[in-house]
Amino acid sequence: MENTNKLFHLLYQKTRLMTKELNEHLQKHDLYSSQWTILYCLKNNGPMTQSDIWRYLLVEAPTITRTLVKLEESGWVMRTQGNDKRERLVSLTEKAKNMLPIIEQEVKTFEQKMIKHLTDEEQDYFFNILNKLGTLTIEKGE
Numbered sequence: 001m002e003n004t005n006k007l008f009h010l011l012y013q014k015t016r017l018m019t020k021e022l023n024e025h026l027q028k029h030d031l032y033s034s035q036w037t038i039l040y041c042l043k044n045n046g047p048m049t050q051s052d053i054w055r056y057l058l059v060e061a062p063t064i065t066r067t068l069v070k071l072e073e074s075g076w077v078m079r080t081q082g083n084d085k086r087e088r089l090v091s092l093t094e095k096a097k098n099m100l101p102i103i104e105q106e107v108k109t110f111e112q113k114m115i116k117h118l119t120d121e122e123q124d125y126f127f128n129i130l131n132k133l134g135t136l137t138i139e140k141g142e
Contacts, residue, residue: 030074042090
């Protein structure tokens with residue numbers, strides 16, 4: 001593709017659109033997509049330190065901390081002391097464990113709506129392409 005600006009502009013537009021629409025679906029649970037991402041991460045990986053979460057999600061530490069504070073205040077997660085005094089271990093509350101299957105099904109329905117025009121083969125191809133994005137090593141001089 002000659003003009004990568006068009007490609008990335010479209011990618012950013014679609015990402016914003018999906019985030020906006022997902023937020024609308026999550027609103028009834030008083031959640032946003034950024035919060036859902038953390039809950040989903042904890043559901044799949046079990047309790048994690050705050051630093052493990054921001055490294056895994058590729059989000060800056062202060063952003064994760066702010067989001068965790070909101071999730072803790074809303075009763076979705078609890079933070080406890082980890083192996084040392086500075087480490088905070090984040091885990092799901094009973095509320096989260098009870099509600100996540102319902103929310104996850106709603107998110108899955110939303111995601112199916114987003115990809116309804118893609119064949120299974122196209123979905124696999126898209127997944128593989130996204131996995132390659134940003135992973136190429138740029139050699140010196142290129």
